[in-house]
Each structure stands twice: as C-alpha cells, then as structure tokens.
Amino acid sequence: MQAEHREVPVPSGEQVEIAQAAIGFNFFDVLQRRGLISENEPGRVMGIEGAGRVTAVGPRVTDFAVGDRVGYLKSQGAYAGARLIESDLLFPLPDDVSFEVAAALTVKGSTAWLCAVRLVELEPGQTVLVTTAAGGVGSLIARLAAHRGARVIGSVGSDAKRKVARENGAADVTVGLNDAIDQVAWLTNGNGVDIVFDGIGADTANRLLESGTVRKDGTIVSFGAGAGFPRADPDAIARRGAAVLAPQVPNYVQTASDLRGCMAKVLALYRAGAFGEISPTVYPLSEAPLLHDQVERRAVSGISVLVA
Ligand SMILES: NC(=O)c1ccc[n+]([C@@H]2O[C@H](COP(=O)([O-])OP(=O)(O)OC[C@H]3O[C@@H](n4cnc5c(N)ncnc54)[C@H](OP(=O)(O)O)[C@@H]3O)[C@@H](O)[C@H]2O)c1
DSSP states (O other), X not given: OOOOOOOOOOOOTTEEEEEEEEEEOOHHHHHHHTTSSSOOOTTOOOOSOEEEEEEEEOTTOOSOOTTOEEEESSOSOOSSSEEEEEGGGEEEOOTTSOHHHHXXXXXXXXXXXXXXXXSSOOOTTOEEEEESTTSHHHHHHHHHHHHTTOEEEEEEXXXXXXHHHHHTTOSEEEESHHHHHHHHHHHTTTSOEEEEEEXXXXXXXXXXXXXXXXXXXXXXXXXXXXXXXXXXXXXXHHHHTOEEEOOOHHHHOOSHHHHHHHHHHHHHHHHTTTTOOOOOEEEEXXXXXXXXXXXXXXXXXXXXXXXX
16 A cells, blocks of 8 residues: 545536545455455555545535535545545435544444344344454444343454453453354353354354354354355255354445435444444554554454544
8 A cells, every 4th residue: 555646536427525534444455455355456545434524516416515424335445535436325424423433333333233133133131152352343243232132252363352352242252263162162051152243254154053153043144254255064054053144235235225224223223322432543544554554463453443
C-alpha cells in the first residue's frame, strides 16, 4: 500500500461524493491485499466500508442531499479522504450514531446480525462457542450471544487476548482450537455446544464435527477465514447430524432496500445494548500499512477504524 493524491471527479448520474469521516478496517482488506480474494489490481484503492457526509450529488440522485450523514458496506475504494459512490450503496446514518461507530458496525455488525439473529435462534441457556472471540466480528457475536442469555465459550489465539474475550461476555475462554475442543467436552459433559460461530475457517468445521464439539442437531455458523477459506466435508456433517452454514453478507444484502433494512436492524441492536459499548481503536489513514502488519501478526484485538 502507498498513499497518493488523486482528484475526485464531479459526480455524474446517480453518484454521490462523500467526505469520509471514518473508514472501517476489515480482515477482508488483508485477504484482498494478499491476493487471496481476487487478483491484485495496480492502483486499486483498498477498503469497502466507510461513513461520512455527502458533499455533492449527481443529477439523478433523489434520495440523498448535500450535508446528509451516510454509511456504506460494500464498495471498493474506502481508504480515502473523499470518494464517489453510487447512491444505492448508501444508507442514511442517524444523528445518534457517530461516524466511528458506523464504520465499526456496518460490515461487522451486519455479519453478526446475519450469523446470530437472521440464521439461528439464540435462546437463553444455550451454550455457544465463538472462535476468534477477540476479533472484530467475533467480539460482536460473543457480545450479542451473551446479551441474549447464552453461555459463551470464547476461543482466542493467545493468552494476551483472553481478557478481551472475557470483556466480550465469554464466561470461559480457551486458547487455540485444541484447548477449545477439550474445554467444550468438559464443560458440556461431552455433549457439545448448541452453536459454534467460527471465524478461523480452513478445516475447523471438520475438526469440530469429528470431535463432537458441536452437539448432534447443532449448528456451525462458519463466517470467517482467519486461517483459510472454510471447508466442511458433507460426510463429516452427516455423521454428526449437525448443520453447517457458510453465510456471506453480500449474498444477503444485495439491494438498497436490503442494505437499509439490515442496517436498521443492526442499529436497533446497538441501541438496545446488544453489542455493548463500541469504542474502536482509531488509526490515521496514513497508518493503514501499520494496522495491516499488526493484524497479520495477530497483535490486534477488537474493532479498528481509520480516519482520514
Ligand atoms: N461471512 C461474511 O459475510 C463476513 C463478513 C465480514 C467478515 N468476515 C470474515 O470474518 C473474519 C473476521 O473478520 P474481522 O474483520 O472481524 O477480522 P479481525 O478483527 O482481524 O479478526 C480476525 C481474527 O482471526 C484470527 N486469526 C487471524 N489469523 C489466524 C490464523 N492464521 N489462524 C487462526 N485464527 C486467525 C485472529 O484471532 P486470534 O489471533 O485470537 O486467533 C483475529 O482476531 C474474517 O475471516 C473475515 O473475512 C466474513
């Protein structure tokens, strides 16, 4: 990554110009920069999520005006002080939600909502395992599950992150997948947890199925790819009699109305306290390379945002 100066063209058609107040950092950005999502394109502006104020609108924009507060979740080109974006990719940002909270919660909050509300029914008294319980999405899912009255077992990658997982509502914290498998067996009398939310990916679902870490008739929601894209073997799923879901937010949030409806639900959860206090770590945009480096060394926890 390198910083450079570019002029923002005058918006045309349904384009909107935004002065960006906060930019969401996502693990996706690291995967993309490393060429694991798609081929690297020279000159590509990193980032897919941000929040700010409308500063100009194209001639066919009807739903936003100069001065409006807005956010977006899936438009390449977020690591910038200002940018153009199609108006149907924006949602209106209410005055009671800061730009930093919006940049923290748009992708990660909608993922947490999809995984832990839309796709499964979390009930008080259930036991859930959240891997990457100190990461961005993992933090929000752990907090949401604890808020719903579930008993949360959090798994993290190092001792240093134990405290963060506890602050995210985990009653028990394990370090590494082997420890998670052993602790779940012990804590559930060998029955397994009701639901696993997994951000590690690669062969994690297979290991959780084969070890009985998810209960029979339970569910693994495989949302992330910290160690590689998730693969679950249909035979392992069948042998355990469990379900494995692999949701991707862009497949559920496709239209402007999907986006605005989803964000209304995410912000309602935030206002109801389901995500607890959101206070992301803030980096200047010029330090994006440092943030990526720290994330790749697994030295970062919680949610990070960039400010221009
Ligand atoms: N399904 C969707 O629609 C959707 C939407 C958004 C994000 N995601 C995915 O969700 C995951 C989390 O995203 P995020 O933005 O919240 O990321 P994040 O805050 O950077 O968290 C990623 C976590 O992954 C863990 N990790 C990193 N490298 C690992 C490795 N080699 N082996 C095992 N664990 C590793 C780290 O936890 P420890 O160091 O504690 O192990 C870290 O806390 C990413 O894989 C992202 O692509 C999916």
